[in-house]
Amino acid sequence: MKTNNTKSIWQWIKPRNWGIVKVYRDLENFADWRKTIKKEEDNPKSNYNIWKLKRTKLYDIYTVVSLDEADDNLPETVKRTKVIESLNPLHRYLDDDLHFAECLNAEFNQFEDEDGKPTLSYLIVYRFNFEKLSVKWLVKSLVIAGVLTYVILQFNLVSILISWVSSLI
Numbered sequence: 132m133k134t135n136n137t138k139s140i141w142q143w144i145k146p147r148n149w150g151i152v153k154v155y156r157d158l159e160n161f162a163d164w165r166k167t168i169k170k171e172e173d174n175p176k177s178n179y180n181i182w183k184l185k186r187t188k189l190y191d192i193y194t195v196v197s198l199d200e201a202d203d204n205l206p207e208t209v210k211r212t213k214v215i216e217s218l219n220p221l222h223r224y225l226d227d228d229l230h231f232a233e234c235l236n237a238e239f240n241q242f243e244d245e246d247g248k249p250t251l252s253y254l255i256v257y258r259f260n261f262e263k264l265s266v267k268w269l270v271k272s273l274v275i276a277g278v279l280t281y282v283i284l285q286f287n288l289v290s291i292l293i294s295w296v297s298s299l300i
Contacts, residue, residue, distance in 0.1 A: 153263035178224045198251040
């Protein structure tokens, strides 16, 4: 019977679980996302253009959803539910057609008028979600690489390794 600790050690040995491999996969998925969005933008009959989606320079896609004036008297939770229900076809498009639903985070923002009163319009933004790539990961990797480089240069490990290998031959 294996313990959880032993299992986690064996999981770490597999390259697909290494951080650098996950970051590479994140970058690959983001490149696919960019290519897909460009292709959808160029096709006038795509659902992307039917939904009047727009994108930012960072390839976040967004749209504005407005409720009817008759919905003004509804409670806020019901309004939000109606917005989410109206987005069901868009979510199916992102999931079934583009296959990117698991890579996206949806963000809902309600517009306000000049007086600060919430309006019936909502900005819906879909951001690409990086699973592993982050500033924390980047800083950690740079620190580790810097420490390893310092140790290798400080203790002249390259020449020691070369002399050891040459003595074996």
